Amino acid sequence: MENDWENLTDPILLSVFSYLNFHELNNASKSCKNWYRVTQDESLWRELSFRYLGSRFSRHDDSWKSELKRLTYHAPVHLHQTCESHVDEVYNVCFSKSGKYIATCGLDGNVKVWLFGPNTELLHSRQVVDPPSYVNYVEFNEAETHLLLNCMIKGDTGDQCLLAVMSIEKKFAVIAARQSWFPNFRGTWLNNDTFLNADVLAYFFSNDNIKLVACTFYEEDLDDPFLLERPLLDRLSDNNVDLRSFLEMERDEFRPHFVKVIDWSEWNRDSPTKRTEDSNDNEKVVILFQRSLEWDGVQRIVFYKADIDSETPSVTDPIKTIFINYGCTGVQLSADHRYIVYNFRGVCEDGDKSWYDKEVDMMVINLAKSDDKPNFKIISDSIRLLYYTCFI
Numbered sequence: 001m002e003n004d005w006e007n008l009t010d011p012i013l014l015s016v017f018s019y020l021n022f023h024e025l026n027n028a029s030k031s032c033k034n035w036y037r038v039t040q041d042e043s044l045w046r047e048l049s050f051r052y053l054g055s056r057f058s059r060h061d062d063s064w065k066s067e068l069k070r071l072t073y074h075a076p077v078h079l080h081q082t083c084e085s086h087v088d089e090v091y092n093v094c095f096s097k098s099g100k101y102i103a104t105c106g107l108d109g110n111v112k113v114w115l116f117g118p119n120t121e122l123l124h125s126r127q128v129v130d131p132p133s134y135v136n137y138v139e140f141n142e143a144e145t146h147l148l149l150n151c152m153i154k155g156d157t158g159d160q161c162l163l164a165v166m167s168i169e170k171k172f173a174v175i176a177a178r179q180s181w182f183p184n185f186r187g188t189w190l191n192n193d194t195f196l197n198a199d200v201l202a203y204f205f206s207n208d209n210i211k212l213v214a215c216t217f218y219e220e221d222l223d224d225p226f227l228l229e230r231p232l233l234d235r236l237s238d239n240n241v242d243l244r245s246f247l248e249m250e251r252d253e254f255r256p257h258f259v260k261v262i263d264w265s266e267w268n269r270d271s272p273t274k275r276t277e278d279s280n281d282n283e284k285v286v287i288l289f290q291r292s293l294e295w296d297g298v299q300r301i302v303f304y305k306a307d308i309d310s311e312t313p314s315v316t317d318p319i320k321t322i323f324i325n326y327g328c329t330g331v332q333l334s335a336d337h338r339y340i341v342y343n344f345r346g347v348c349e350d351g352d353k354s355w356y357d358k359e360v361d362m363m364v365i366n367l368a369k370s371d372d373k374p375n376f377k378i379i380s381d382s383i384r385l386l387y388y389t390c391f392i
Contacts, residue, residue: 006034013038022048022068040065081120085112088131096140097335103147105135111149113168126172128164128232129153137186141193145169148195150186151232163187163197164232165217176217177235184257184291190214190308198256199245209248209315210256212286214308216242245313247286247306254290254300258331260340261286261308262367283307285319287340289328299324301342301365322365329360340365 008016017025017039025048029039045064049071088107095102095116101123102114109129115121128135129151137150146165153160161183165176178197180187185198199211218240262285286304291297303320326344333340344361 010038010041014041014044017044018047022052022072083114083120083122085122085125086110091134091136092138092330094138094140094332096144097142098144101140101144103138103140105138105149107131107134109134111135111138111147111166111172113147124168124172126166128166128174139186139189141189141191143192145192146175148187148189149174150180152183153233159183160233161185162232162236163195163215164235165195167219170219174230174232174235175219176215176238176241177232178215178241179236182255182257184255186258188259188261190261193217196259196261198259209250211245211313212247212249212259212306214244214246216244218242246308246310247304248313248315249288249304250315250317253293253297254302255293256288257291258289258328258342259286260331260333262333262337289331289342291327299326299328324363326361338367340367 013035017028020028022045025039025044029036042064045068049064049068052068052072083104086104086106086108087110090104090106092106093102093104100116102116102120103111104114105111105128109127109131111126111128112122113124115123128149132154133152135149135151137148139148140146141148146167149162149164149166151162151164153162161180162177163180163186164174164178167173167175180197182198187198188196190196194214194216197213197215199213284306286306288302288304289299290302291299301322301324302318304316305319306314306316324342324344326346328342329345330343331340342363342365344363346361
């Protein structure tokens with residue numbers, strides 16, 4: 001019997017070992033040199049990663065075994081607390097820059113701010129729109145005084161998409177709003193009183209370029225309770241938002257959805273000597289997730305260089321493009337502007353029918369720099385990556 005085990009071929013051993021979990025596989029590797037050799041086969045550890053962690057991406061570490069160990073022991077999943085306040089599906093969750101607060105929004109039309117801690121508690125809540133209208137995006141500004149919202153307004157004459165600014169300090173009042181001509185363009189903050197919108201009216205009705213517009217708002221005196229309770233749509237007629245286009249993109253078959261802006265000065269804030277003499281602190285990298293006009297088409301992440309303080313908008317080509325076969329459900333930029341995280345859902349197809357997968361995949365892009373100027377270098381050409389590195 002002992003000789004029979006020793007004479008088993010590698011394919012048979014691999015088939016037997018494929019039924020073991022990672023603890024059992026480790027124990028089997030201690031039996032003899034031959035079994036140790038076979039248990040190091042990458043196919044076994046790759047299958048374990050898929051089975052127990054749902055990971056379907058290319059590995060980040062040198063081997064699937066070390067990747068499984070990393071994700072098991074260094075990236076644990078633990079239920080901290082169940083926060084029950086929304087009465088319908090939650091569409092977006094966002095941490096403030098300090099990590100002290102969490103903002104949520106969803107299908108029930110509510111926006112909520114929570115104090116994060118050992119016992120997370122609800123601080124503010126407001127019904128921004130009434131169902132079937134909903135809020136599908138929320139983002140803190142750096143000072144944690146305002147929230148940027150993306151609101152879908154359902155009406156008898158059609159749907160409207162609005163980007164709105166909510167004041168946390170002034171009883172959650174909506175203080176500014178602009179129409180977003182692309183329903184899925186969420187916008188982002190450029191600074192504490194300026195948010196980014198996309199002028200896509202020209203996109204539908206002419207051959208003009210798509211413009212990214214800096215929208216600077218001015219707060220009114222909101223001591224009057226009437227002003228605090230004004231409906232969201234009434235804010236569209238206010239003249240408290242200045243508009244300035246700073247970047248134009250050629251019209252093509254992709255629609256802008258999510259956007260983030262990288263500030264290079266964040267990387268060298270503590271080391272001013274690292275900046276070159278011709279460095280421009282106003283020059284940023286705008287990262288756009290764009291969806292194809294075809295519902296099940298290829299999506300892409302596009303990087304543009306732009307001077308956000310320029311008096312005249314620059315017309316520029318992308319400095320880098322990453323193609324993705326998934327629909328994006330969320331994006332977050334790290335506080336130090338070195339990492340950007342995307343949540344994706346794959347597209348499933350069955351004949352003429354297609355839909356988004358229920359599982360949410362995560363992709364982290366490491367925006368590590370090799371110089372003060374953009375210089376992209378892609379470490380891997382694989383599309384489905386858990387950890388994607390490019391040098392800026």
